[in-house]
Amino acid sequence: MSTAIVHPREVFPLAPEGGRITYSSAPPSAPDSRPWILRFARVPDAAHATVKPPAVYDNELQMSRGLYDGPLPYMQTHSPTIPDGNPGNPPPLDEGAKD
Amino acid sequence: MPTVLVIAARDDWPTDRVVKALTDGGAEVFRMDTAEFPQELTLAGRLDARQGWSGGLTTAHRAVDLADISAVYYRAPNPFDLPVTMSEPERRFAAAQARAGLGGIITALDCRWVSHPAAMSRAEYKPLQLATARTCGLAVPPTLITNSPDAVRTFSGDVGAPIVCKPVATPVFIEDDQLKITYTRRVTEDDLDDLRGIDTTAHLFQAWVDKAYEVRLTAVGDQLLAAEIHAGSDAAHADWRSDYNSLTYRATTVPEPVAEGVRRYLSHLDLRFAAFDFIVSPDGEWTFLEANPCGQWDWIEHKTGLPIADELRGTPA
Numbered sequence: 001m002s003t004a005i006v007h008p009r010e011v012f013p014l015a016p017e018g019g020r021i022t023y024s025s026a027p028p029s030a031p032d033s034r035p036w037i038l039r040f041a042r043v044p045d046a047a048h049a050t051v052k053p054p055a056v057y058d059n060e061l062q063m064s065r066g067l068y069d070g071p072l073p074y075m076q077t078h079s080p081t082i083p084d085g086n087p088g089n090p091p092p093l094d095e096g097a098k099d
Numbered sequence: 100m101p102t103v104l105v106i107a108a109r110d111d112w113p114t115d116r117v118v119k120a121l122t123d124g125g126a127e128v129f130r131m132d133t134a135e136f137p138q139e140l141t142l143a144g145r146l147d148a149r150q151g152w153s154g155g156l157t158t159a160h161r162a163v164d165l166a167d168i169s170a171v172y173y174r175a176p177n178p179f180d181l182p183v184t185m186s187e188p189e190r191r192f193a194a195a196q197a198r199a200g201l202g203g204i205i206t207a208l209d210c211r212w213v214s215h216p217a218a219m220s221r222a223e224y225k226p227l228q229l230a231t232a233r234t235c236g237l238a239v240p241p242t243l244i245t246n247s248p249d250a251v252r253t254f255s256g257d258v259g260a261p262i263v264c265k266p267v268a269t270p271v272f273i274e275d276d277q278l279k280i281t282y283t284r285r286v287t288e289d290d291l292d293d294l295r296g297i298d299t300t301a302h303l304f305q306a307w308v309d310k311a312y313e314v315r316l317t318a319v320g321d322q323l324l325a326a327e328i329h330a331g332s333d334a335a336h337a338d339w340r341s342d343y344n345s346l347t348y349r350a351t352t353v354p355e356p357v358a359e360g361v362r363r364y365l366s367h368l369d370l371r372f373a374a375f376d377f378i379v380s381p382d383g384e385w386t387f388l389e390a391n392p393c394g395q396w397d398w399i400e401h402k403t404g405l406p407i408a409d410e411l412r413g414t415p416a
Contacts, residue, residue: 010217010220010221011202011206011216011217011220012198012202012203012205012206012216012217013175013216013219013220014133014176014177014178014179014198014202015108015175015176015177015178016178017178017194021269021271021272021273021278022272022273023273024273024274024275024276025274025275025276026274026275027274027275028274028275031293031295031296032295032296033296033299034296034299035296035299035300035302036264036294036295036296036297036299036302037264037265037266037281037284037296037302038279038281038296039296040264040281040282040284041272041279041280041281042279042280042282043277043278043279044278044279044280055110057109057110059158059159059160060160061118062105062118062122062128062130063112063114063115063118063119063130064109064110064112064115072115072119073112073115074112074113074115074116074119074397
């Protein structure tokens with residue numbers, strides 16, 4: 001077990017309230033105040049995004065099931081982080097740090 | 100009855116695969132998301148001189164005694180869903196109580212963890228990852244983390260080869276109503292001519308490592324499941340996350356010195372799962388880039404046939 005002293009939030013980390021990625025309409029600021037690396041940030045190519053089948057969580061199965069006949073959702077998609085740039089469809093945030 | 104506690108977002112479909120593998124193998128599973136607490140999940144934990152934490156975690160569909168939990172699979176759950184009628188101060192108070200109460204009891208469970216959340220949190224930090232990898236005998240690229248433009252120029256000169264810049268923390272953010280990502284950037288001379296903004300926060304620079312291909316090594320317990328990732332475009336050559344459609348995969352083996360280093364790394368940070376990224380040079384040397392304690396693995400299993408879910412099933416049981 002780690003002996004490092006960490007903040008209580010980090011002992012039991014959860015996604016932040018309001019979603020894993022904070023929504024903002026604010027535009028980029030000026031070069032002097034904007035983190036340098038963000039000048040290379042880009043909107044992902046929506047054409048490469050993975051479309052997930054519609055699904056609902058089944059409390060008995062303890063997993064998602066599709067709205068229609070067919071394989072369970074997890075069997076239909078194997079999507080790595082391929083977002084489409086839509087803030088309402090963020091990537092699964094498990095590549096990189098979670099803050 | 101011994102039960103595996105799975106704590107994950109309901110829409111985390113790779114976790115569905117783990118639940119299915121566990122239940123197909125005969126394990127008892129209690130899956131929850133922390134977002135179910137306190138409105139859909141009831142906690143009644145008791146501790147006394149006779150035994151440690153016991154009592155119930157109960158939903159409308161099932162219940163588990165804390166004393167019966169033999170293993171926990173923990174994967175990025177959601178925040179507590181508190182009543183909307185609460186005031187903001189009440190929400191902050193209640194969230195802190197929930198974290199310390201529910202989270203405190205769960206993290207106090209003396210059982211197998213994949214992985215303990217405190218260990219995962221700590222292992223998220225790239226500087227710690229790099230230092231640990233180096234300590235454990237893995238090759239790491241020369242690295243600079245700084246908010247000094249002068250330090251960047253000095254580092255670039257000292258390296259005497261191309262350098263890259265990458266985010267130290269999450270690469271994803273939303274601004275201007277758009278979701279954006281910062282991938283690894285191979286720094287050009289023009290980039291170095293204008294370093295305004297370096298001083299606004301920490302930036303991570305590394306020496307560019309010549310690569311034949313990269314490897315995603317998924318470590319589950321003692322099992323090291325490695326896949327070569329071959330880039331099919333210039334963008335993917337710099338950062339394979341930027342162009343998944345160009346990638347091809349192949350299961351591969353891990354050189355023993357690297358395997359030993361990885362196992363030392365896992366032990367050092369008390370992890371039973373991590374997704375390691377390596378560069379493999381044209382002469383076959385493996386260089387550690389990072390190890391994500393909550394990395395994605397489902398697509399690697401799909402592309403290569405590596406039995407990651409089965410190994411995860413075995414590890415928590």
